[in-house]
Amino acid sequence: MRRRASQPPGPACAFPGPVRVTQQDVRYPSLVGRGLRRFRGSPDEVWVAGATEHVVQAVQHAVRHDMRVAVRSGGHCYEGFVDDPAVRVVIDLSGMRKVSFDPLLNAFAVEAGATLGEMYRDLFLGWGVTVPAGWCPDVGVGGHILGGAYGPLCRSAGLSTDHLYAVEAVVVDRHGTARSVVATREPSDPYRDLWWAHTGGGGGNFGTVTRYWFRSPDADGDDPAGLLPAPPASVLSFHAEWDWQGMDETAFGRLVGNHGQWSEQHSSPDSPFTSLYSELHLLRLPAGRHVMDGQVADTGPAAERLLDAYITALNQGIGTPFTLQKQQLPWLTSALRGPGVDASPYRVKLKAGYLRRRLTDQQIAAAYHQLTRTDYPNPGGALGLYTYGGKVNTVAPEATATAQRDSVLKAVYVAAWEDPAEDDTHLAWIRSFYRDVYADTGGVPVPGTGNSDGSFVNYPDTDLADPRWNTSATPWSTLYYKDNYARLQTVKARWDPRNVFTHALAVEPPPT
Template sequence: MGQHTRRALIRAGAVASAAALYPAPASAAAPASCPPPLGPVSVRPGDPRYADLVRRGNRRFVGTPDEVRVVGSTGQVVEAVRDAVRQGWRLAVRGGGHCFEGFVDDPAVRLVIDLSGLTGVYRDPARSAFAVEAGATLGEVYRRLYLGWGVTLPGGSCPGVGIGGHAAGGGYGRLSRLHGLVADHLYAVEVVVVDQAGTARAVVATREPGDPHRDLWWAHTGGGGGTFGVVTRYWFRSLPRPPARVLTFTVTWPWEGLDEPGFHRLAANFGAWCARHSTPGAPENRLYSELILSRRTLGGHTLVGQVAGGDERLFDAHLAALGAGVGVTPSVTRETLPWLAATLGSESDDGKGWRLKVKSGFQRGPLTGRQIAAAYHHLTRTDYDAPAGSLSLNTYGGAVNAVPPTATASAQRDATMLLFYLAGWTDPAEDDRHLAWIREFYAGMYAEEGGVPPAGAYINYPDVDLAGGSTPWPDVYFGPNAARLRRVKARWDPRNVFHHALSVPSEG
């Protein structure tokens, strides 16, 4: 679950080679002699640890596997996959536990491989890169990279998200307008795969042009998790130094006194600002913000974000542009903090106590008048109430859009905004009502485009509803890269061992 979920639910309740610029301290490289890894630990029903291991994400989904295997090494992952193939068990992999859909907690899954023991972050001199094991959370990755070497990944802002799925889906965050996606810094990936004979083995794939495994590396730069094998480790190069300090801000425009034209102006102003200031290299790429348009019951619409380097003039200009003609006076708080303190934050609600449904859509340019009218209608409907219901408009582009759409599997390289739709509730008896609302909202936003965003959607915000639409869902998430991802799937997972509702289908 990302920054958008956390903040919405809380309201309701210079780049250079890492090897060249950041040599590892003598004590910071992977030690030559390590203690034994955690695991393997087999947890089955009846074990007091079982309940926690099968309920770590969206409360709508609770798993019932025969076993959860907690692993701490690549070799243990290979053995776990071999056991699943030998038993004919459906398997799934859990890193941070933040999946919005029930891919891991599917009743058909018999073995869950939990990567809680794979949390290492270190400089790997042999590959001139930083190694990050797939069970590490973003918070720990940021902490260790920064304190050890003064660098970071431009990833998401929820510290509890696992790097394993985040990087494989592209990985977008508050520094991405300055430094691109997490996947744009991926040099190599270690993956446990299964061949046609049913043999499990670990493969390292790099971005080197002559690497015969390069297609497997490419698939993990935006093809999503749970499709090609079990990622056990990533290697990253060209990691940026984060700013020493950031200006963080929260702005709220109250619903009280805000009429429909004012709502239209606020949403239109945000989209227009993004369209003007999302080209690679623009000074405004130092600013990241998200405008959370909420239902009336939540009191107002909130802008949150940060300015790298703490330039208050950039924030003031952003605020003035968004508030022009809105007709209500917002409340504003701002604070300048060291980067790591602002990144790790103090917010603890990451959405795990909620029943959730989310959707996403990339946007090229501002929202249309029809889209804003649809948003206003669904956020002010009197026949529906929800503890949390919102549409977040998020700044995008910048350095993300400097990369060609086929260079990585992350194809959306011309968007200026990323839209995030959220419904959150707690009562299982109300599932149908809340699901209906967000589905109607989404359909209304794209009524003239066949019900799907023409600029595509973000695979790290998976939405199984797209699998039942008239547009093939791989085209929505992967655009021109869908066919190539199918070929990679056919090569590296010919038996379809690794699959879920939105895993890449095989060629043909």
């Protein structure tokens, strides 16, 4: 086994040393304002790291002074884990953005401060390969990978964590000493449990990841071009819209039902439709439409045939105005122009659920009611239904920390608004929406019941730990991790025995 990682080529880091920014520093507002708009923290210090040793110094400083520490990569956490008032030290990884090939580990190294767009560009232009991950190019690699990231290529290539070979993490031992370790997926690696925990165990639980290495599990040889999936030369990108006007409850039910039926029928690993990915957003009535964006990772007539068959299946029996725009794009162009979130003016609350089968008639009726309620005028609410499955479902639930391995759709519930004074109104709406859809299972998607298989940890939702909104008697940890939670707790006890890395939905130490 190649045991020691090499340093990537080029300068050692972007900074001569860790940049320690206090509240009086002119740089402070920019650094604490990097998160989503609904949360703003006020830490005493922000340490900008350019290298792993900087992170070790920052973590050691926080431990020595008994200061709660959190880490920020891209700043897209949907709960206030980093911006918690209890957090006094934030480690900002935006200075760690290098992407390189590491010949010692025979894998591609990506520092945790890089964005997905930077990773896609550098891997593709340098070696003609990619990691299947998310659609938003400005999202940071750091927290994204840890939750079992998915995106347009996941149905044909699996999750990003399915290609994760190793992680470098800064951890703290029981004596309070911070150090960095490299953990690989090699069966002989004594640190392998730490690698496993980062294949879907979520961020802020075991340590601070500073670098990832990627190599596909079936890759062979030393040629870098053969160690990760090669993306298609081009993709057929498409955007569809259905008018709300004239769409009654029956037509709405047909659209949602058709989409769910297609997903059930075409999400097996050997389906030719695994190259097709879409996100159907069922918007609130005031928005005037429903929208769908997607791509077919193929070229020419083959891509056109797959898309035509898909659209025909979705439109069966609907009879409302519909438009479709499509464009063949080079793959990298498509990857770098995906939906962005950094410039969004909105405050956002997300909830999620894995679907092993289509929504039931009762669930569709609940969605129709919530999207057409006249006592809630906000147009910024939606139910997203994202195609899933395919290659994702060829991995055993215990092989990685991502336990959900037989779903065909991801459901994403969204509320977006601008005025902070309206927070309670919009939170009440999305909570009632989620509760109504999962009314038969205590207001949450309990794994193994009906069509549900829990929730997605990268869309964290603290309501799942609140008995007012989760009346199922199923703990939040089971909703996210299913049977893998006990193993994650064991990893927590070994690698973070002082519980230095914690937040509102953190993996808890095992009971003593």
